[in-house]
Amino acid sequence: MTESKSVVLGMSGGVDSSVCALLLKEQGYDVTAVFMKNWDEDEDDGVCTATDDYLDVVRVCGELGIKYYTVNFEKEYRDNVFSYFLSEYKKGRTPNPDVMCNTEIKFKAFLDFAMKFDTDYIAMGHYARTKTENGKTYLLKGLDQNKDQSYFLSRVKEEALAKTLFPIGEMDKSEVRRIAEENNLATANKKDSTGICFIGERNFNEFLDQFLFTKEGDIYSVDGEYLGKHSGLMHYTIGQRRGIGIGGVGSGEPFFVADKDLKNNRLIVAQGVKNPALYKDEFYCEDPFWITEKPSFPLECKGKIRYRAKDEDMVVTEESNGDLHVTLKTPLKGVTPGQVCVFYQDDICLGSGIIK
Template structure:
């Protein structure tokens, strides 16, 4: 009897081809479209309607059952509320990581199990393997597309029920397969950014939910250089969009966001690549280890604290209620609220939100 897989179909090329690969592997595939956001964009367009139509077209062409499920309430309660809360604190969250943990591999997983599924699957570029010590999350083979970073907060039990059929493929091959099957999604561009914001202006979107609190932009000495629109709109290390590029002050080098002074509502900037931008370590209070059978602390490993960055060598120390990540070399623009993800080679060990940045150790 075939194993049943419930596949999250987003209307994109990746999940479309995932359906083909799962069929080739002998699974019984059921496609499900998740609607996680109700709001239309500034042009009055609900992009999920087009995505739903494309996903339905692919499922129909491949001859697989297709359903839609609405997780908008769960998404708002578990992901969007977290997103707003983090921005209120002056932090820069990663809601996509939380969406995978709380929606795609929790709410969706529960729904799939109600359909009698043996596994859930998505179009993520990552790999999961099952060993005698439990499930392990691995990077996808396409270094440019690997999405293990976004799956790093999943736990071992979630991974036991998960399949990632694209993990052994490069993106170019996925496009080729889509063309071979003449799928409507074959040339569809990849979605970018946060799903509920889409292509719209980020500042405009965020201002609908959080009040603007303009204030001063100051340098390290406290000298006022300009005005900011609200601390929530800026992130550590940001260079563009500060509006002070033509100031006659300083040495002519570009300005970077160095720190947010929430108490005084000031945005502190630094000119040039200065020490204030660099950190020696970080603290995370919610570091989740995916599979504790293969990990012990202190841990020598590599980490990422942004999706698009090379791994950096570090040591992770476990204290009573937090983990401390100590970099071998100082790192630039480590940002509170972002996710630090740890790896042992190609194995993703786990992740946590950055709660505190440590300088000068």
């Protein structure tokens, strides 16, 4: 680089963003690290690890000689992510707050904050890539297929991606770990975080019960047979097997959640993993979002209905009301309302819709 460019890096206190800081500095960028505090851990027994994570950011920045700040996005997170999370569960759906966090916090609130530094770029530790052609910026999968996080970025605006660097997007996780260890970074052996910060290691159902009213109801089979009681429809998701509480019935095969009857507060289950009631060969998506440009329809593409699901062949058409009609070549189990269906053309992430 002929002249130093500036970058504001979102640092989480994990190994991925730590290595990003190292790589950016080695590439000659003037790096400013920012730690985002999105949840008030004092409100819920301190299960969120924000304090420890911030101390790890301080350690790594000290090792690398990088200036750092912390910024509080608790209000933005509650207003735009947590409220969405609760409203979706009230509707009997299963949302993905991580997708919303990227859209509303990391690539919106954080980007706005970073631009106050008059910076050239922001940077994130996601396993994803971008490319710019003919003035358009495209989101690409990370090269490490096991860690690819483009799914979570499928509703981020092109304008934000054009200002973003993903330093580890072309690396495998093992290489990231190796770089951290070779450079003796404080986070080199820190385990990856899992789950949503505001839930932490706690019982998920107990957490929901703190914020939402749950009502016990009946469990019926898809054939109309009464099978028992459920603890509240929000505690279950489509395709779920564990925790239903039915055993020793019929063929003895496990039961899976097939549907939720919100009107009658009934949980509908199907027995056997191959039960046709569990599979769909078509579904609808609302609120479609296209990152770079709206495609022409019908769209033949790959897609996935949840993170870590394998890519499936899909044909997408547009309804008169703007919703998307998705037809699958192979019927899929566990198509879940509220989850995000993400569309791909080769390595390019086109965008996504919310499953209805």
